[in-house]
Amino acid sequence: MRHIIxxxxxxxxKELVEKVAALYADFSKDANAQIxxxxxxxxTRARKASLEIEKAMKEFRKASLExxxx
Numbered sequence: 001m002r003h004i005i006x007x008x009x010x011x012x013x014k015e016l017v018e019k020v021a022a023l024y025a026d027f028s029k030d031a032n033a034q035i036x037x038x039x040x041x042x043x044t045r046a047r048k049a050s051l052e053i054e055k056a057m058k059e060f061r062k063a064s065l066e067x068x069x070x
Contacts, residue, residue, distance in 0.1 A: 009067040016060040023053045 027049035033042035 006067060009063050012063045013060060013067065016056055016063065020053060020056045020060070023049055023056060027053060 027046050030039075030042040030046035030049060033039040034046055
């Protein structure tokens, strides 16, 4: 049973790492568009992406703590 939980947590953590990487790529692109070109819409998208990254990181932290308990 413990092995199944660890495998599930590993899968969840791996998916979250991939999600954060994709979100960061979007964030970086939009943040640079705002910084370099003054694109206000890109700034809005970057702020939204930063909130989504924060949520995903909290999920990762929760899964990581659960994995370390087992």
